[in-house]
Amino acid sequence: MKVIIIGCGAAGATAAQFARKNDRDAEIKIFEKGVYPEYSKCALPFVVSGELSPESIIEFSEDWFRKADIDLHLNTPVSAIDFENKVIETSDGKEEYDSLIIATGASPFSPVKTEGKTYFLRNMDDAIAIKKEAKNADSAIIIGAGLIGLEAAEALVKRGIDVTVVEFLPEILLTMVDDDVAKIVRGKIEEKVKFLLNNRVTEIRDKGNHMEVTASDEHGKKSILQGDFVIIATGNRSNVQLTKRLVGEKGIAVDERCETSIKGVYAAGDCTQYRDILGNIIPVGLGSVAVRQGKVAGANAVGGDEKLMPLVNARTTKIFGIEIAAVGPLRRSISFKPVIGKFRGKALPEYMGDMGENIFIKVYADSNGKIIGAQAAGHEAAQRINKFALAIHHGLTLERFLKAETAYAPAVAPVFDASTIACEIAKRKLK
Numbered sequence: 215m216k217v218i219i220i221g222c223g224a225a226g227a228t229a230a231q232f233a234r235k236n237d238r239d240a241e242i243k244i245f246e247k248g249v250y251p252e253y254s255k256c257a258l259p260f261v262v263s264g265e266l267s268p269e270s271i272i273e274f275s276e277d278w279f280r281k282a283d284i285d286l287h288l289n290t291p292v293s294a295i296d297f298e299n300k301v302i303e304t305s306d307g308k309e310e311y312d313s314l315i316i317a318t319g320a321s322p323f324s325p326v327k328t329e330g331k332t333y334f335l336r337n338m339d340d341a342i343a344i345k346k347e348a349k350n351a352d353s354a355i356i357i358g359a360g361l362i363g364l365e366a367a368e369a370l371v372k373r374g375i376d377v378t379v380v381e382f383l384p385e386i387l388l389t390m391v392d393d394d395v396a397k398i399v400r401g402k403i404e405e406k407v408k409f410l411l412n413n414r415v416t417e418i419r420d421k422g423n424h425m426e427v428t429a430s431d432e433h434g435k436k437s438i439l440q441g442d443f444v445i446i447a448t449g450n451r452s453n454v455q456l457t458k459r460l461v462g463e464k465g466i467a468v469d470e471r472c473e474t475s476i477k478g479v480y481a482a483g484d485c486t487q488y489r490d491i492l493g494n495i496i497p498v499g500l501g502s503v504a505v506r507q508g509k510v511a512g513a514n515a516v517g518g519d520e521k522l523m524p525l526v527n528a529r530t531t532k533i534f535g536i537e538i539a540a541v542g543p544l545r546r547s548i549s550f551k552p553v554i555g556k557f558r559g560k561a562l563p564e565y566m567g568d569m570g571e572n573i574f575i576k577v578y579a580d581s582n583g584k585i586i587g588a589q590a591a592g593h594e595a596a597q598r599i600n601k602f603a604l605a606i607h608h609g610l611t612l613e614r615f616l617k618a619e620t621a622y623a624p625a626v627a628p629v630f631d632a633s634t635i636a637c638e639i640a641k642r643k644l645k
Contacts, residue, residue, distance in 0.1 A: 215240040217515050218302055218311035220292045220456070224501045225483025226317030227252035227274055228508030229515070230284045233315075237516035242284045245304050247291035250338050251276050256501050261341040262348065263369035268338055295456050297476050313478050313515035316457055316466060317508065320450035320484035320499070325357075325382075330420025331443035335366050336450070344445065348373050351442035355379075355427050357415050359386035363447035364533050367407050371534075378408040378439055380415055380429050382448075389449075390529055391538060392545045394556075395589045398574055403534045410437060418444055452485045452497065462487050464497040470521040472511035480515055482507035490525045491586065491606060492543060500529055528603040530596040539599035542578060542587025542606060552578040552586065555612075555640025561593040563628045575636040577602065583611040583644050588633075598633045612641040 217233050219226045222244050233242050253272045260266040279286040287306065294303040295314070302309050322334035333344050344366075348354070354370050356363045359381035367377045379386075385396040386409065400409065413429035420426075427439045452465040460466045460474045465487035472480045483504035490496050498504060503525060510520040530539035545552070555577045562570030571593035578587040588602035605615050615637050622629045630638075 215312050215516055216310065217242045217313045217315065217512075218309055219244045219315040219317060220302070221317035221319055221483070221485075222246035222248075222252050222286065222288070223255070223317060223319050223483060223504070224252065225319075225504040225508040225511075226315065228505045229315045229317060229480075229482055229512035230279070231274075231282070232509045232512030233516050234282050234284060234512075236513045236518050240516050243309065244279070244284060244286045245290045245292050245302070245309075246286065246288050248337065249289050251279065251286060251288065253338060254501075255337070258335055258338070258341040259365040259369040261338070262335070262344050262366065263372040264345065265372070268342055271338075292456060297459075297479065300478075313480065315508075315511050315515055316460075316474075316479070316481040316485060317483045317504075317511075318453040318456065318485045320452050322446065323449050323451045324446045325448055326415055326418055328418055328444075328446065330418070331425055332418055333443065333445050335362055335445060335447060344443075347443050348375060351375055353377070353441040354443050354445060355425065355439050355441040356445045356447060357427070358447035358449070359383070359409065359411070360389050360447060360449070361387070361529075361531055363445070364403075364407075365531065366445050366447060368533050371406055376408075378410065378441065380410045380413055380427065380439065382412070382414050384412045386411070387538070388544075390531075391540050391589045391591075392576070395538070395540075395574065395576065395591050398591050399533070399536055399538055402536050406534055410439070413437060450484065450499070452487075454485055457481070457485075463495060468507075470523075471514050471519070472507050472522060473514065478515075480511035482511040488522070488525055490527065490543060492548070493524075494543070494547065496525065496527070498525075500527060502528065523607060526603050526606050528599060530599065536591060537593065537595040538591050539595040540587070540589040541599050541603045544587075545578070548578070548586070550580065552580060553583070553612075553640050553643045554578055555636040555638070555643070557632050557636040557639060559632055559635070561627075561632065563624055566624055569625070573598075573632045575632045577612075577633070577636045577640050579612050579640050579644075581644075583613060583641065585610055585612060585615060585637075588636075590633075598631070601633060612637045612644070616641065 257271040353376040417428040466481040513520040528541040560570030573592035
């Protein structure tokens with residue numbers, strides 16, 4: 215059995231590991247176009263801020279792959295795939311395969327032509343370049359107020375740089391949370407970052423001694439911003455140039471086994487699309503999902519029968535000290551009117567006063583009370599959302615969630631957690 219993997223990011227590296235775990239004798243080769251083995255792309259902002267070194271975020275070194283008897287070829291792009299004859303073509307020649315795993319990831323997208331000191335934050339070289347640029351800079355402009363844009367903004371603020379974020383949408387983080395949660399977050403960070411919302415960037419110009427960004431609002435009013443450099447964080451596009459015959463609406467189409475329409479050809483990570491809990495086809499964009507897909511694809515490529523559950527897209531971040539998390543679809547992507555419960559309060563009993571940190575919870579349910587999503591901002595938001603993720607995976611209703619016994623101690627948790635109270639509020643709205 216010979217397994218070829220294209221790409222050594224989170225999905226590809228994980229696929230290799232689980233192919234090896236499930237078949238100690240298989241020949242496994244990875245072809246990676248970059249010069250680094252698998253590293254944490256989610257940690258790149260910490261490289262920019264200087265809190266972590268580039269070397270420290272490499273999760274699996276070349277030596278690790280050697281010890282696992284996985285043949286890793288760095289700086290070796292794949293230029294073509296012959297699916298009929300089961301052959302790939304690389305810069306070093308042709309390779310046959312029995313099973314193929316495609317983990318080509320995604321590339322950053324820019325809405326306008328770039329020039330001068332304009333950067334993306336997608337890979338290790340990007341982070342290193344931005345860190346170098348930031349050493350002699352006083353100001354920066356970030357285009358895009360999503361996760362990457364705001365994490366980059368925090369990294370630069372830590373370096374003492376004045377940051378302005380330009381966003382086309384009317385609020386920040388709208389690909390992660392709904393506008394009510396986003397407003398809470400923005401209200402906490404506006405003193406540290408300037409925002410220009412509802413503005414489309416129309417031009418980026420290198421003016422020699424500074425960069426200039428032109429943006430227009432919905433009424434055509436122009437704003438001209440100046441900064442020492444620019445970071446574009448306006449999303450990514452799946453790398454599917456080698457696999458166009460396998461592509462669906464939003465990436466390479468895979469089934470629950472992470473297999474494509476061609477038997478023996480699997481795909482995982484940001485180059486793919488998959489269904490969520492409501493049956494919607496969505497692009498894969500989370501590292502946590504990429505790793506789970508890699509685990510499934512790797513095992514199945516050597517004869518296993520692992521299956522991926524529908525996605526709940528559990529997601530989280532922490533910016534400027536505020537933890538934000540969500541699971542399930544955004545409100546605007548739900549075709550029916552959900553039942554919603556919201557609670558804003560403290561993470562400890564009221565009598566603990568200021569010792570209890572702030573927390574906001576919102577939960578969604580369908581007309582039968584089945585939980586389909588939740589969002590949170592504040593103390594331990596991620597762990598609360600993880601509970602909701604488990605509830606969604608197991609099809610729990612609001613009533614079942616409310617019956618769960620939870621731990622209590624005044625200095626740790628109240629008798630009824632904020633998550634429970636939000637569910638109680640939603641349950642009262644059920645007809």
